[in-house]
Amino acid sequence: MKTIYLVLPCYNEELVIQDSAIKIEDFLRELVDKKIISAESRACFVNDGSNDSTWDLLEHLCETNAFLCAISLAGNRGHQNAMLAGMMMVKDRCDAVITLDADLQHDISVIPEFITQYKKGYEVVYGVRKSRKGEGAFKKVSGDAFYFLMNILGTKIIKNHADYRLMSSKAINALEKYGERNLFLRGIIPSMGFSYTTIEYDEKPRLAGESKYSLRKMIQLAATGITSFSVRPLHFIFFCGMFFFLISIVMLIYALVVFFHNGSIPGWTSTVAPIWLLGGIQLLALGVVGEYIGKIYMEAKHRPRYEIDKVIWK
Template identity: 45%
Template structure:
């Protein structure tokens, strides 16, 4: 009976689309229109079951985003909303949506319509073939600026070099089965980097390629500073390589210092070329001082993560829910 039920879910799963939102009032009308049309089409073709819906996660928006979500949820049983008590960042909002929304499969995507919606039917098809996780991977980066393209591709390669398991050119556009989501629930990471965490779940996965479009409206909520912060998060959350690098640098400097000391002694005893000067003193002093400060900074970053994790504070608080996808008491 369980096998038959599992096969039925594979054939026609309930799909939940999870979209974190922060000040997205300009794009929400078009996003809702396109996603509702997509759900209706997939349901009519028998690819997903009735009860599939859109779940917007309002990450403490300061504009009319939540008012619009609430209004859409009253007009349509395909739209639901999750409101966080304050802004907690994209990764926490996304995790909240995944852990709160119901459904047999959940697909996370951005609300700005840059993720190709036509990739969603192919992701569902991969799930029906047996994949528990389906990663949407960018086919090319021709829409990015030269700097963003080079920096992004270099970053993925750098993470791989650091030993971080990550899917190349994949962000947060992915499908997860209910089984994978429940496994993700057991992770108590304080510093979230989902694109590095989810591949560690280990379930059968596959990839679907897509082309990323231009943002439909509004401004990007990921400026350079936030991108750099997320990048550093990925390195320090999943790799101890920087700490090992400090050890290697320390050993190399020690060996170099001993070699220089030996050279100075030989020069002093056997030649007349020894010239007193400040360079031999000041340059090594500044160099070693810089290395020490850099090393302390890297160690401090890891210590700070330990400190923040030890407090075990909640990653988010849900202020309110709306939509027919939730029962009156707020349960799934």
């Protein structure tokens, strides 16, 4: 039987962590009893610098539940780094790792299907949402726009996948070689080229509380994804610059012709709009270039992506 570890990043989840942990332990016991996984399988919660009682609750839960363990990061490092920290911590103790959110919106009932596909030889199994019923119109539209843009940029990502996946220890060992500080695992893992398949699931409502993934964090994640895997935005800026340069040459020739024929150049009051347009494009271009320069700056410092502060392990 295979040893499977679940990795669950959590940030300020005091309202759900106890119910989630109990459900997870009961589920793991059931899988062990059915001989789907080995008795050495565990669930590892990763506390991402929570400032509520999440860690205190995890300490108590790990003391009383044999299938649970936990690590706490020194400070808030972000969802992607917390997930990576958990995977790196457990990779040598198991055959495969399944990552999912601590609020259990990811349907754990499909985990046996994940394991079945892994046993068939797939190194990565992606959980894909059947629908996005719980999302508002803005989130759906912006999500579709993001997937469309990533496809245009030539970045391979799995549509409607939200970090609910199984990875073999072989795939995780390969992932360890990727040294980016600006992590976008939804792009990195497909780019590694390992064999994969997908499993559909119905996203569940949160047990309690609200999502800690704010609009600002979603925008940051999208920006990281777009700028981490392609230089096409820079190419686009170059071609835009060339296009507007040629337009300006044509307009200059036109202005000179009109001036020498009529002695005045009509319509210059209407130039305010083009000035605003070009000014906006220039600022946008500077912003895109700034994103890339910022990434270079962060990567050049070679600072650790996370530090582990505390560990509870049996």
